[in-house]
Amino acid sequence: MMKSGILRYCCLSGIFLIAFTGMLAAQEAGFSASASVDYFNRFVWRGMNLNNNSVFQYNVEGSAWGFTGGIWFNMPLTDAHETRTPGEIDEVDFSLDFSRSISDSRVGYSLGVIHYMFAGYATPTTEIYGGLNFDVPLSPSVIWHRDVADVNGSYIRFSVGHAFEEVFKWSGDEYVGLELNAGFGLGGKGYNTGYFGIEETKFNDFTLNIAVPFRLKHGISITPSFNVSTMLSKSIRDLYDGETVKAANTWFGVNFSKNF
Numbered sequence: 345m346m347k348s349g350i351l352r353y354c355c356l357s358g359i360f361l362i363a364f365t366g367m368l369a370a371q372e373a374g375f376s377a378s379a380s381v382d383y384f385n386r387f388v389w390r391g392m393n394l395n396n397n398s399v400f401q402y403n404v405e406g407s408a409w410g411f412t413g414g415i416w417f418n419m420p421l422t423d424a425h426e427t428r429t430p431g432e433i434d435e436v437d438f439s440l441d442f443s444r445s446i447s448d449s450r451v452g453y454s455l456g457v458i459h460y461m462f463a464g465y466a467t468p469t470t471e472i473y474g475g476l477n478f479d480v481p482l483s484p485s486v487i488w489h490r491d492v493a494d495v496n497g498s499y500i501r502f503s504v505g506h507a508f509e510e511v512f513k514w515s516g517d518e519y520v521g522l523e524l525n526a527g528f529g530l531g532g533k534g535y536n537t538g539y540f541g542i543e544e545t546k547f548n549d550f551t552l553n554i555a556v557p558f559r560l561k562h563g564i565s566i567t568p569s570f571n572v573s574t575m576l577s578k579s580i581r582d583l584y585d586g587e588t589v590k591a592a593n594t595w596f597g598v599n600f601s602k603n604f
Contacts, residue, residue, distance in 0.1 A: 375406075375407070376406070376408075376604065377404070377406045377407070377604040378404070378602065378603045378604065379402075379403070380403045380599055380600060381599070382401040382402075382597055382599045383398065383400055383598050386399070386593065387420075388571070388595060390499065390548060391548055391549025391575050391591070392549075392584070393589045393593050395418075395428065396589060397420065398421040399419060400421065401419070402417040403417075410442050410443055410444050412442075413440050413441075414437075414439045414440075414441075415438055416436070416437040417435070417436055418435040419432065432463070434463040435461065435463065436461045437459065438458070439457070440456055441456035442455050442456060445479075452476070453476055454473075454474070454487070455473070456474075457472050458470065458473070468493070469491055469493040469494035470492055472489075472490050472492055473489045474488055481506075482504040482505065482506055483506065484502075485504075486503075487501045487503075488500050491535065491538070495538030495539065496538065497536070497537065498532035498535055499530070499531050499535045499548070500530045501527055501529050502529075502530075503525060504525070504526055505523065505524055505525035505553075506523075506524050507521060509521050517561060522556055523554070523555040524553075524554055525553040526550070526552045527550070527551055528550045529548040531548040533545050536548075540583055540584065542579055546576075546577040548576060548577065549573055549574065552573070553570075553571050554570045554571075555569040555570075555599075564601070565601045566599070567599040568596070569598070570596050571594070571595050571597070572592075573593050574591060574593070575591040575592070
């Protein structure tokens with residue numbers, strides 16, 4: 345399992361990130377921080393059912409000058425597929441993102457890197473990415489991920505969505521909204537070889553998300569969500585589908601977050 349020293353380092357880094365950026369936010373405009381906890385009844389990532397049972401996921405982020413640094417944790421609540429230890433963190437991801445809008449346009453861009461660490465069941469790996477988003481109806485976006493370590497392949501995500509900010513408002517800064525998002529992924533030859541053993545470029549997954557955020561006072565939000573995904577390629581779907589791990593998944597979750 346993941347060494348306790350690494351885990352302590354991750355936790356202390358997260359606490360420092362929140363405390364430091366939170367303190368700066370009170371002094372300098374443009375600094376912010378957030379922390380969140382998610383519960384999901386299964387863990388699905390890019391259409392892949394990584395855990396068929398309940399998980400907690402934790403995330404802390406700090407932002408300044410367009411940069412956002414984050415640390416994300418996944419903790420299974422059961423011995424999923426008999427490969428996990430309930431209550432012990434089995435994945436830690438470190439991310440750094442730089443996002444800006446192009447002047448006098450409705451186009452934004454993002455560049456970043458994500459390092460994935462796993463508790464013995466997979467080799468650590470790193471992705472770099474670049475994306476574009478457009479401030480037009482349905483907010484279309486495209487983001488290209490390139491694994492530069494263990495998998496050495498590309499995954500491209502195309503997404504659309506819309507947020508209804510104040511479906512029902514009961515005070516000046518408290519309201520409930522509605523968020524609808526859909527997207528599909530295209531896996532390159534290297535990506536599909538690394539994850540599925542299929543040496544072809546193919547469309548991978550389609551995912552639909554419906555979320556109902558409750559915005560409360562003091563930067564607190566509670567957001568239940570409903571999610572559906574399926575593998576698009578028949579060859580990947582036939583290879584991936586099994587008795588416990590399915591190529592099509594439905595799951596729900598609840599997010600608790602606090603902005604500083």
